[in-house]
Amino acid sequence: MSAATTLHTSDAFVLRTYPYGEAHKVVVLFTRSGGLVRAVAYGAQSKRQKYGAALELFSEVSVVYRERQGQELVSLVACDVKRLHFAATSDPVLMAMLAYWAELTSELFPAHQANDPAYRLLAAACDLADRHAQTPRPETPDALMVYVETWLLRLAGFLPDWKHCARCGVDLLSTPAARLSADGTPGCTTCLAYGRDISLPARRAYAAIQRQSPGDFWHHAPAADTLAELAALNGQLVCLALERPPKSRAVWQQLRDGMASVT
Ligand SMILES: [Zn+2]
Incomplete structure (x- = not known):
């Protein structure tokens, strides 16, 4: 050689x-x-x-x-x-979720730079998806989806600090109202006049994601409307990070909504 x-x-x-x-x-x-x-x-x-x-x-x-x-x-x-993850990839909804994680991973991280936490996250999440496919639980996969998306954003450096207002530093886990600006900055409503409102349960769920394992977060997941709010917030952050909406996220959403309409 x-x-x-x-x-x-x-x-x-x-x-x-x-x-x-x-x-x-x-x-x-x-x-x-x-x-x-x-x-x-x-x-x-x-x-x-x-x-x-x-x-x-x-x-x-x-x-x-x-x-x-x-x-x-x-x-x-x-x-x-x-x-192999045949159990998860044989289920169309879980398969779409894995395909989205794959797209996000391949687009968010730079080439030739190891990221062991991201590797371990994907390993744990795929195992959970597999187990879910083998012995379905009453929970939807939504919480796992939001968990992995949040962590991939964080590990790639695209997740803002949810705990404090980016302008004045006030604690966003105790202030009654908070927003996410169009450029992806979280802040209190005194500092940010415009933006997407972030409910207190959503802010608390972001904090929980960052201190809990994926299995713990999934099995003690927040309410469906909070998960939907997190998904919308993450969707905005992902579009900002990639400078486009990821194709596979829309596929997942369609299949996920189809699943909801038959159950
Ligand atoms: Zn502020």
Whole structure:
């Protein structure tokens, strides 16, 4: 091997694949030790059995890849399945949720920068989604959705400080009224004349998300109207972070609303 190439080994989540020429695929990986990586899986189109289920959405894999200095795409050398999330990805609503997390992860985080808390968050959240698919509970997945979205925003540096007014510093967990400005700044209503009102339960739920595990938050979730408010607030923050509405979030919303109308 020439001096300009490096071999890396890591655990990784498969976020997305797309065709690369006639025979190959590019696999967007969120690796534990190297963050976002785009890897060419040679022969993945022409010889599908070569990779089996390893390239399914949110498969957790153990990869070896070769990086060539100055090149954005790396080459996949080995890719072995560690864990699949077939239960979650067989359920259309949960599948749409995972696809949205994958889009958000691949768009919010910079390439080649490890983020171990984000990796552990996705691992825990996928396990919870799997368990939900296997033994459905009465809860909707909405609280898990909001939890993961909030944490991905936070870990990527796009979640504002919900505890204090950005202008005067007043404690937003005790003030009766608060707003989120159009540019994504939370504040008290004295400082912010315009913006989306944020209810006290929503502010408290943001605080709970940041100190509870995903399972605890989900199983002691706030009321449905508070979750809907958090989803709307997060939607605004995600659009600001990405500078566009994410496609997969609308798909999730449609399927989610369809589920609500049949239950
Ligand atoms: Zn203020």
